[in-house]
Amino acid sequence: MAASSSSTTRRIGAGGEATAGADDPYLLGFILAKAKGLNHYNGRYSITGRENVTLIRDPHNGFDPNAIRIHTSRGAQLGFVDAPTAAVLAPLLDGGHLAAAHGIIPKPAFTGAARGAYQLPCQVHLFARPADAALVAAAVDAAGIDLVHVDHPEFGLSESAIVREQTKKRPRGDVDRLFCNLGKEGKAAQAAAVDAPEDVVVAELFEHQKAALGWLVNREESSDLPPFWEEDKDGGFGNVLTNQRVDERPPPLRGGIFADDMGLGKTLTLLSLIARSKARNVGGKKGRGAKRRKVEDAEGSRTTLVVCPPSVFSSWVTQLEEHTIAGSLKMYMYHGERTKYKDLLLKHDIVITTYSTLGQEFEQEGSPVMGIEWFRVILDEAHVIKNSAARQTKAVIALKAERRWVVTGTPIQNSSFDLYPLMAFLRFQPFSIKNYWQKLIQRPLEAKNNKTGLARLQSLLGAISLRRTKETEIGSKSLVDIPPKTVLACRIELSAEEREYYDQMELAGKNKLKEFGDRDSILRNYSTVLYFILRLRQLCNDIALCPLDMKSWLPDSSLEDVSKNPELLKKLASLVDDGDDFECPICLSPPAKTVITSCTHIYCQTCITKILKSSSSRCPICRRPLSKEDLFIAPEVKHVDEDLSDKLDRPLSSKVQALLKLLRRSQAEDPLSKSVVFSQFRKMLILLEGPLKAAGFNILRLDGSMTAKKRSEVIKQFSRVGPDAPTVLLASLKAAGAGVNLTAASTVYLFDPWWNPGVEEQAMDRVHRIGQTKEVKVLRLIVKDSIEERMLELQDKKRELISGAFSRKKGSKECKEIRVEELEMMMGLKGK
Known part of the structure; x- marks a missing residue:
C-alpha cells in the first residue's frame, strides 16, 4: 500500500490514476508551438510523417529552467519546445494547473534536404481540470498565444483519434470497433506447435510447451505490420488509431507477453526459444533433428539478455543444466563482480542479470549491458517493473533489443495500470505513451460502467499475449497432467x-x-x-x-x-x-x-x-x-532470534493452536507428508518454531534475512526423504515466492493473507507445479470478523480484474490500487 506521487523530472501525464468523473481533466484546445534544436538530436531521422510526440518537463536543465523536452513515440529525443511557449507552459505544469500536454507534429517532414531543418511546427493539446481551465486559458492569452478551442473552426486541424473521441468529433464506437477488429486478428493468429532443437535441448517438451514455443517463434519471425497499422493506397503507412502517417514500413512487434500460469515450465520453453537462435530447420520441417545455425557476422549478435530477481537465478541455471546438452548454451551471470567489456558478453548465448543491477547502471557511462543492442531481451517475473517511476523500470525500458518478451504468471498485481510499464518496454505504440494508455484504457476501465475499458483491454492483451492456466482444457483434457489443487479457508475464532x-x-x-x-x-x-x-x-x-x-x-x-x-x-x-x-x-x-x-x-x-x-x-x-x-x-533493526525468547512461554494464540491441529491431522493421514507454512511476518515464523518442535515436527525456516546460499541449502534439505527428514518448512512469502521449487510438499498453509492475491498464487505454485505427484491442499487461516476477512474482499476484486482482462467474460469490475476509501474499509468504516 502506498500513496502515489510523481518525480520532479517527469513524463507529463493526465492526472495519474484518478477516477473518471466531473473533476477529470478535459481538452481545452491546442496551441501552435515549435520543436526547436532538432539538429542536435537523432530523433529527427525517425520522423517521415505525422507524429505523436511526448512532452517531458525538464526543470533541472542547465540552459533553461522552463525546458520541456520533445520525444518521438519511439522514445528518441527530437528537441525542445520553443522557449517563449515553454515559459508559459512550465509554471502551469509545475503548479498542477495544467494536467497534461500532448504533442503532434502535424505535417510530413524531413525528406531529402529537409532532414537538416532545425525546427518543426508542433501542435500542443492542453488538458486541464474544470477548476483550472479559466486560469490556463488566461495565462495562454496573456502571453499572446492563440488557443484553438475545441469549438473553433480550425480545431479540425487536429486529427488524432484520441482527441476526436474526447471531443466527440469521432464517435467512441469508432475507436471501440478498431479494438474489436484487433481482438479478432489476435484470435485468428494461431501458430503450429514446434519442437525444441534436439542438438541443444535434451528434454522432450510437453504438448502445451510445444504450442507455446510455436507461438513465441511465430511472433518473433512475423513480418506483419504492428497492431493498428495499415498500408495506404499511395504506398505509405498509417496508424488507424492515432492517424500517424509514415513513409517507411513500421517494424513488426517482435515479442509480447508470455503470461502462462506459474509452474507450467515457462523457463524451459524460453530456453528452447533461445536454442532455436542457434539452430535452424532444414527443408521447411519444424521439429527435432534441427542443424546448428551458423552465426554470421552480418546477422550480428544473437545473445539473449535475461532480467530477473536474484531468487530466479537458480531456476535458470538448474533448467540449463538439466535440460540442455552441456556447453551447447553459454551463460554469463552479470551480477556482483562483472565485466566491463561488451565483447565478452556477446560471446555468450545468455547473459542473466537483475532488475536492481540495471537500475544501478541506468544512465551510467560505459555500462556494457545498457550499451549493447541485444538480439532478445526476456523480462522474467516482469511484474517487478509495475511502477513506471522506478529507476529499474526506466532502465529496462531503455534497453536496446530486436525482440522483447515480458514473462510473468501475474502480469496484473494491483490494477490494470501495472500493464503500462510492460507496454512501454515492448514499445507497443501508442500504448507505450502514458497519455494514450490512460485515455484509451485506464480511464474507460475506471469509469462506473467499465465494459468499454474491459473490452479494449481484452482485445489488446489477446493480440500480444499467451495466457493459460493449469485448469485450461484442450479438448476434454487439462493443459497439464498435475494432481488437482484445492483451496480452503479455515475460519478461526x-x-x-x-x-x-x-x-x-x-x-x-x-x-x-x-x-x-x-x-x-x-x-x-x-x-x-x-x-x-x-x-x-x-x-x-x-x-x-x-x-x-x-x-x-x-x-x-x-x-x-x-x-x-x-x-x-x-x-x-x-x-x-x-x-x-x-x-x-x-x-x-x-x-x-x-x-x-x-x-x-x-x-x-x-x-x-x-x-x-x-x-x-x-x-x-x-x-x-x-x-x-x-x-x-532509519535505525537498523537487529534480527536476533533470542529477542523473542521471553514471549515463547506465553499461551499459544488461537491461530497457532489451529495450525497445530491441522498439522497433526495431516501427519496422522500420512506420516511422511510435508507441509509449507507461509507468513509475511518473520517474527511469526520464529514464534512458530518452539510450538512445532515441541509437538514433534522436524522443521526448517526460510526467510528474507538469509543469504541466497543459505536459502538454497534449506530448500535442498527440505527435499530429503526418510524418517528423519524435515516435514514442515516455515517460509516467508518474499523468500519463497519466486523461482523456488517446493514440490516435496503437498500441503500449504497461508498463515496470514497478503494484499496482492498474485503473491499468494506464486507461493501456492511453488508446491503445485510440474513435478508434483500428490494432490495439493491449500489452507488459508483467516480470523473471523477481522481485517483479514476484509483483505480477502480486496483480493477477490483483484482476481476478478485479472481473469476478466485475459478472457472474454463481460462485466468484471476494475480494482483500483488501495486508496483512502480502502484504508477506511480495512479499518471497518466502510460497508462490505
Missing part, C-alpha cells in the same frame, strides 16, 4: 483476551481516522494509519507480535517531530521491518536505504532526495516543507 485486544485496537483506529477527517488529513497521517493496520494484522496472528501497552504503539501527536523523539524513530523503522509488504509511496517498491522524515513519513533515500532537489521541496504526502536536516536514516 479469537479467544476472549485476543478479541478484547483486537476490538480495542480497531476502535482506536476507527476513532483516529474519524479524527483525521478528510482525505488530505488521512494522507498526511499515512504512517499512523499503516501502523494501525499492521498491528491489527499481527493481532490476528499472535498478541506476542505486538507491545501490550497500546499507547506505546503510536506517537502522542499525529504531527510529532521525529527528530525530537528517537524512540518514535525506532518504532517507525520497525514498521518497515515488521511488514514484508511495506512500499515506498514514491516508487511503490520496498524501501532501499529507508529514510524517515521529521513529519514521520517513510521513503527510499533515493526517492526523497530527488524530491528535495525539486523546486517544491515538500513531503509528497503531507506537503510539509522539507530540508536535508529533516531526513533521518
Whole structure:
C-alpha cells in the first residue's frame, strides 16, 4: 500500500490514476508551438510523417529552467519546445494547473534536404481540470498565444483519434470497433506447435510447451505490420488509431507477453526459444533433428539478455543444466563482480542479470549491458517493473533489443495500470505513451460502467499475449497432467483476551481516522494509519507480535517531530521491518536505504532526495516543507532470534493452536507428508518454531534475512526423504515466492493473507507445479470478523480484474490500487 506521487523530472501525464468523473481533466484546445534544436538530436531521422510526440518537463536543465523536452513515440529525443511557449507552459505544469500536454507534429517532414531543418511546427493539446481551465486559458492569452478551442473552426486541424473521441468529433464506437477488429486478428493468429532443437535441448517438451514455443517463434519471425497499422493506397503507412502517417514500413512487434500460469515450465520453453537462435530447420520441417545455425557476422549478435530477481537465478541455471546438452548454451551471470567489456558478453548465448543491477547502471557511462543492442531481451517475473517511476523500470525500458518478451504468471498485481510499464518496454505504440494508455484504457476501465475499458483491454492483451492456466482444457483434457489443487479457508475464532485486544485496537483506529477527517488529513497521517493496520494484522496472528501497552504503539501527536523523539524513530523503522509488504509511496517498491522524515513519513533515500532537489521541496504526502536536516536514516533493526525468547512461554494464540491441529491431522493421514507454512511476518515464523518442535515436527525456516546460499541449502534439505527428514518448512512469502521449487510438499498453509492475491498464487505454485505427484491442499487461516476477512474482499476484486482482462467474460469490475476509501474499509468504516 502506498500513496502515489510523481518525480520532479517527469513524463507529463493526465492526472495519474484518478477516477473518471466531473473533476477529470478535459481538452481545452491546442496551441501552435515549435520543436526547436532538432539538429542536435537523432530523433529527427525517425520522423517521415505525422507524429505523436511526448512532452517531458525538464526543470533541472542547465540552459533553461522552463525546458520541456520533445520525444518521438519511439522514445528518441527530437528537441525542445520553443522557449517563449515553454515559459508559459512550465509554471502551469509545475503548479498542477495544467494536467497534461500532448504533442503532434502535424505535417510530413524531413525528406531529402529537409532532414537538416532545425525546427518543426508542433501542435500542443492542453488538458486541464474544470477548476483550472479559466486560469490556463488566461495565462495562454496573456502571453499572446492563440488557443484553438475545441469549438473553433480550425480545431479540425487536429486529427488524432484520441482527441476526436474526447471531443466527440469521432464517435467512441469508432475507436471501440478498431479494438474489436484487433481482438479478432489476435484470435485468428494461431501458430503450429514446434519442437525444441534436439542438438541443444535434451528434454522432450510437453504438448502445451510445444504450442507455446510455436507461438513465441511465430511472433518473433512475423513480418506483419504492428497492431493498428495499415498500408495506404499511395504506398505509405498509417496508424488507424492515432492517424500517424509514415513513409517507411513500421517494424513488426517482435515479442509480447508470455503470461502462462506459474509452474507450467515457462523457463524451459524460453530456453528452447533461445536454442532455436542457434539452430535452424532444414527443408521447411519444424521439429527435432534441427542443424546448428551458423552465426554470421552480418546477422550480428544473437545473445539473449535475461532480467530477473536474484531468487530466479537458480531456476535458470538448474533448467540449463538439466535440460540442455552441456556447453551447447553459454551463460554469463552479470551480477556482483562483472565485466566491463561488451565483447565478452556477446560471446555468450545468455547473459542473466537483475532488475536492481540495471537500475544501478541506468544512465551510467560505459555500462556494457545498457550499451549493447541485444538480439532478445526476456523480462522474467516482469511484474517487478509495475511502477513506471522506478529507476529499474526506466532502465529496462531503455534497453536496446530486436525482440522483447515480458514473462510473468501475474502480469496484473494491483490494477490494470501495472500493464503500462510492460507496454512501454515492448514499445507497443501508442500504448507505450502514458497519455494514450490512460485515455484509451485506464480511464474507460475506471469509469462506473467499465465494459468499454474491459473490452479494449481484452482485445489488446489477446493480440500480444499467451495466457493459460493449469485448469485450461484442450479438448476434454487439462493443459497439464498435475494432481488437482484445492483451496480452503479455515475460519478461526479469537479467544476472549485476543478479541478484547483486537476490538480495542480497531476502535482506536476507527476513532483516529474519524479524527483525521478528510482525505488530505488521512494522507498526511499515512504512517499512523499503516501502523494501525499492521498491528491489527499481527493481532490476528499472535498478541506476542505486538507491545501490550497500546499507547506505546503510536506517537502522542499525529504531527510529532521525529527528530525530537528517537524512540518514535525506532518504532517507525520497525514498521518497515515488521511488514514484508511495506512500499515506498514514491516508487511503490520496498524501501532501499529507508529514510524517515521529521513529519514521520517513510521513503527510499533515493526517492526523497530527488524530491528535495525539486523546486517544491515538500513531503509528497503531507506537503510539509522539507530540508536535508529533516531526513533521518532509519535505525537498523537487529534480527536476533533470542529477542523473542521471553514471549515463547506465553499461551499459544488461537491461530497457532489451529495450525497445530491441522498439522497433526495431516501427519496422522500420512506420516511422511510435508507441509509449507507461509507468513509475511518473520517474527511469526520464529514464534512458530518452539510450538512445532515441541509437538514433534522436524522443521526448517526460510526467510528474507538469509543469504541466497543459505536459502538454497534449506530448500535442498527440505527435499530429503526418510524418517528423519524435515516435514514442515516455515517460509516467508518474499523468500519463497519466486523461482523456488517446493514440490516435496503437498500441503500449504497461508498463515496470514497478503494484499496482492498474485503473491499468494506464486507461493501456492511453488508446491503445485510440474513435478508434483500428490494432490495439493491449500489452507488459508483467516480470523473471523477481522481485517483479514476484509483483505480477502480486496483480493477477490483483484482476481476478478485479472481473469476478466485475459478472457472474454463481460462485466468484471476494475480494482483500483488501495486508496483512502480502502484504508477506511480495512479499518471497518466502510460497508462490505
